[in-house]
Amino acid sequence: MTQRFLSQAELTALVAELVAAKTRVIAPVRAQDNPEQLDYMPIQKLEEATFGAQVPRRSLKEFFLPATEVLLRYVQTKEGVEIKAAPTEAPPFVIFSATPCDASGLDVVDKVMNWDYKDELWFGRREAATIVSFLCAAMDAVCFCTAVGLGPDSFRGSDVLLVPVEGGYLAHIITPKGEALLKGKGKEEIPASAKAAAEVAQSAAREKVEANLAKIPAEFAGWLAKNFDHPLWKTLSLRCHGCGACASICPTCHCFDIVDEHDSSNEGVRRRNWDSCQTSKFTLHASGHNPRGSQNERFRQRIQHKFSIYPAKFGDILCTGCGRCARACPGGMDLPTIVGELMAMAKAEPEGGSNL
Amino acid sequence: MKELQDLARKLLSEGTVKVVIGYEEGPRGARAAFITDPEKADKLIFDTRCVQNLASYLNPRRKQIALLGKPAIVVKGCDARSVAGLLRENQITRDSVVIIAMQCSGVLENPGIESDVELTSENVSVRCGGCDVCEPKLFDHYIKSAHPTVPPVNPKRAEQLAALEKMTPAERWDFWSKELSRCIRCHACREACPMCFCVQCTADKGTPLWIDSSSTPRANRAWQTMRVLHQAGRCVDCMECERACPEHIPLGLLTRYVANSVEKRFDYKAVDDPSVVAPMSVYRPDDDEEFIR
Numbered sequence: 001m002t003q004r005f006l007s008q009a010e011l012t013a014l015v016a017e018l019v020a021a022k023t024r025v026i027a028p029v030r031a032q033d034n035p036e037q038l039d040y041m042p043i044q045k046l047e048e049a050t051f052g053a054q055v056p057r058r059s060l061k062e063f064f065l066p067a068t069e070v071l072l073r074y075v076q077t078k079e080g081v082e083i084k085a086a087p088t089e090a091p092p093f094v095i096f097s098a099t100p101c102d103a104s105g106l107d108v109v110d111k112v113m114n115w116d117y118k119d120e121l122w123f124g125r126r127e128a129a130t131i132v133s134f135l136c137a138a139m140d141a142v143c144f145c146t147a148v149g150l151g152p153d154s155f156r157g158s159d160v161l162l163v164p165v166e167g168g169y170l171a172h173i174i175t176p177k178g179e180a181l182l183k184g185k186g187k188e189e190i191p192a193s194a195k196a197a198a199e200v201a202q203s204a205a206r207e208k209v210e211a212n213l214a215k216i217p218a219e220f221a222g223w224l225a226k227n228f229d230h231p232l233w234k235t236l237s238l239r240c241h242g243c244g245a246c247a248s249i250c251p252t253c254h255c256f257d258i259v260d261e262h263d264s265s266n267e268g269v270r271r272r273n274w275d276s277c278q279t280s281k282f283t284l285h286a287s288g289h290n291p292r293g294s295q296n297e298r299f300r301q302r303i304q305h306k307f308s309i310y311p312a313k314f315g316d317i318l319c320t321g322c323g324r325c326a327r328a329c330p331g332g333m334d335l336p337t338i339v340g341e342l343m344a345m346a347k348a349e350p351e352g353g354s355n356l
Numbered sequence: 357m358k359e360l361q362d363l364a365r366k367l368l369s370e371g372t373v374k375v376v377i378g379y380e381e382g383p384r385g386a387r388a389a390f391i392t393d394p395e396k397a398d399k400l401i402f403d404t405r406c407v408q409n410l411a412s413y414l415n416p417r418r419k420q421i422a423l424l425g426k427p428a429i430v431v432k433g434c435d436a437r438s439v440a441g442l443l444r445e446n447q448i449t450r451d452s453v454v455i456i457a458m459q460c461s462g463v464l465e466n467p468g469i470e471s472d473v474e475l476t477s478e479n480v481s482v483r484c485g486g487c488d489v490c491e492p493k494l495f496d497h498y499i500k501s502a503h504p505t506v507p508p509v510n511p512k513r514a515e516q517l518a519a520l521e522k523m524t525p526a527e528r529w530d531f532w533s534k535e536l537s538r539c540i541r542c543h544a545c546r547e548a549c550p551m552c553f554c555v556q557c558t559a560d561k562g563t564p565l566w567i568d569s570s571s572t573p574r575a576n577r578a579w580q581t582m583r584v585l586h587q588a589g590r591c592v593d594c595m596e597c598e599r600a601c602p603e604h605i606p607l608g609l610l611t612r613y614v615a616n617s618v619e620k621r622f623d624y625k626a627v628d629d630p631s632v633v634a635p636m637s638v639y640r641p642d643d644d645e646e647f648i649r
Contacts, residue, residue, distance in 0.1 A: 067540035068571040239388040243544035248602040261568045271570045281560050294419035330548050330600040332387025
């Protein structure tokens with residue numbers, strides 16, 4: 001891993017160069033319907049982007065797993081069924097000023113996408129994307145990336161991490177893709193003062209998030225697993241509507257449903273659409289029975305999957321601590337507070353288990 | 357506030373109800389509270405941040421709430437209209453809930469953590485303008501405000517509605533097609549709605565498949581058209597759908613537009629009197645019916 005110094009002008013020129021070469025460039029911009037919020041959107045020049053002001057209201061997920069996408073088209077002919085699969089290769093694109101939590105989220109989800117089956121559409125886009133993250137200084141009271149083992153300066157999932165310093169940016173070049181993007185750009189010699197300033201900024205950012213929630217201990221996953229039937233689940237999610245807005249904006253919620261939709265009697269498409277375990281239909285059996293009959297069971301699933309099942313299977317918490325779910329919830333469910341309360345219970349009764 | 361807390365404590369300790377659904381101070385501002393212990397009745401609050409329509413929790417699909425036992429619910433006058441809607445449509449019975457109505461002087465459009473924000477025409481909820489239920493009529497207990505005032509009017513809503521009225525049908529089609537193109541078909545609008553209580557929504561039916569579940573222009577329009585038509589004469593303009601929408605589609609504007617159409621055609625507004633029959637559930641010989649001539 002190397003470092004480079006980039007001036008603002010050099011970064012602007014880099015974006016201009018990419019756009020001129022018809023590479024799609026995505027960055028946080030002021031939302032069209034609400035200038036107080038940010039959306040990741042394609043940009044034509046760097047000035048359109050807003051760097052590090054706040055966490056964009058939706059994650060980067062949709063650029064890799066769209067809310068709806070065509071898997072294949074089919075046509076029934078006299079000879080049989082003709083199938084045209086969607087291309088799995090994507091044209092290269094660059095994301096600027098990703099929050100480190102969003103970049104990390106992609107890396108966390110990579111594990112399930114390459115588990116029992118390699119999701120070619122996901123990885124086609126992952127390979128096409130170069131991600132330039134930006135040291136997050138936008139944390140608010142619901143951010144808790146450091147609690148899940150990440151951080152506002154986390155390298156995970158990023159190809160480059162930019163840290164603003166006097167006169168420009170210190171670029172941490174993390175991967176060969178990042179190396180390729182910045183080849184011949186900027187300077188290799190970095191003033192010692194810039195290096196020191198970057199370190200100070202990074203640790204200050206970390207400390208700010210750390211104050212929100214303590215780091216989740218490794219034992220937490222096991223404690224959740226053995227307290228699957230704890231009475232706590234009966235009161236934890238009373239205010240939850242089960243609307244699933246949390247899952248839509250979550251950088252790591254990746255469940256989808258596959259449907260065939262007919263355009264006419266002999267042709268149609270197979271699509272996959274985002275789905276959420278927070279709605280009752282998710283587990284509804286054909287018989288009418290629903291093993292997760294109330295929101296208590298559905299919310300337990302959300303917590304168990306993110307903080308126990310996924311860590312046990314893949315070694316990662318399925319949460320980046322971005323806080324979006326808490327910001328968006330119309331019912332006032334607050335994940336960092338809930339996780340904090342659960343951690344306190346786990347600490348108070350570490351040997352407790354309700355499953356016995 | 358004390359009057360509300362004392363009442364909740366009394367209702368819980370004498371066993372009249374098992375849970376009081378109200379508002380409490382949460383980590384990010386006011387949020388729904390479910391008080392089951394009379395000792396904790398002091399947590400209840402009521403101020404301009406209490407935007408959420410708690411009547412959604414009386415919706416029979418909220419099984420996790422039903423498990424707690426008989427509820428008392430804190431409502432603003434506008435929310436009482438949702439309770440009336442659930443009574444009118446036989447989703448709950450009058451003796452199954454204790455209604456605690458608050459005299460309200462308006463709520464914020466985007467409440468934050470601070471509790472003593474003064475309401476202005478800029479920060480007040482767009483739905484508070486012209487409120488005629490600051491003094492509710494449907495209640496078992498009525499708690500008066502110490503300083504009742506008429507809420508200021510946020511002009512944004514009237515401007516939006518006027519702009520919609522001015523459009524030609526083709527322009528309005530384009531406007532909504534563009535807004536609804538962002539819909540991801542998560543159905544959060546439905547889940548948060550106090551009046552969406554169907555055990556199985558048409559949008560969830562697979563055999564036959566009425567509406568494609570994918571987010572496509574055709575399916576998005578079909579879904580929202582069906583939803584708002586089912587809300588005609590039932591929606592109380594609480595805007596829970598819009599608050600829930602992760603794509604920030606102005607769904608409240610859509611339902612309000614339909615509510616206005618119902619008012620114009622049928623001289624009916626969703627009121628807090630459950631005995632008033634809704635236009636879509638009654639046949640009147642003097643109905644215009646000009647659309648089928």
